[in-house]
Amino acid sequence: MSDKISAVNADGISEPFATETAPLEAFSQGERFGSSFRHLSSFGGGDHVGVALEELAPGKESNPSHYHMLEEEHVYILEGALTLRLGARAYVMKAGDYVCFPAGQKVGHSLFNHTDAACRYLIIGERNPNDVIVYPESGRVSVRLTGEGYSTSATMDYWEGIDSSSAGAQARAAPAQE
Template sequence: MEPTNEADLEWTETHHGETEFRRKRLAAAAGGDRLGCSLYELPAGAKSWPFHYHTGNEEALYVLAGAGTLRLGDGSHPLRAGDYVALPAGETGGHRVINDGDDPLRYLAVSTMGDPDVTVYPDSGKVGVFAGSPPGGDGERTVHGYFREDDAVSYWEGEE
């Protein structure tokens, strides 16, 4: 495998309410299979993906530049360049990055790419289900979707 330089990759942009960021999918560009890595840049005042955790994948963040706040399940914590945060699978790994500073916040997000995976969004009461390709993966998903936890039914409901 040859090295991939982030300067050679285009940014993708996400804008949805308070969620706003640019992203370069480094691992995908380098042919990564079981380990994901993306470069993120949040402008001042922006937030990353909604607060969530993965039930099957571990993540980590490494802050390259800027400062902000990391919302975890136990509260908010300051983030600054040089900080590394491990985010285990499960509820204790719940997180959201917030740029409450004046400069762009740039960080690497690393993830195991286990398939299948379920993401949980405690603030909105939703779950995301992914099979065939994990969150952040390039492959075709055989099952995927987001569902409200309150819409859960029993195993036998609807069966004859």
């Protein structure tokens, strides 16, 4: 691995690079979740499309089940096998298999390595700064634009909290007292 922080040269031109040149990152959360990955698109100078080379260890799940309202994702299996959890269904995927998660497809997805060997895959997606991500298992809704998460149990009726009486309209229209 090199110490380069990007495949962009001094003239601002994105040059070809070996995937192992991109920094290897990893995360884990408890015993259930964890993976290692290389953000190829970021390293290569891209910012509209996200491409990562990920490796999922045996017995690990990639992330909590989720779906995107505005962002599309794709997964292409390079080596090994894993189980795609798509809503209430499960699909075994192996090298050469591909799946697309269209934006607004309201079915949670996650990847689980059910085997005793690591699984490597490419994950490709948009980088929509306005995306809304829904996590069916926890009821969390993430609003990327604000960087905040909300609970779906904390929903509000459209008119909740609004004084729709004529007194409410008059109070809002009254000039401020100085």
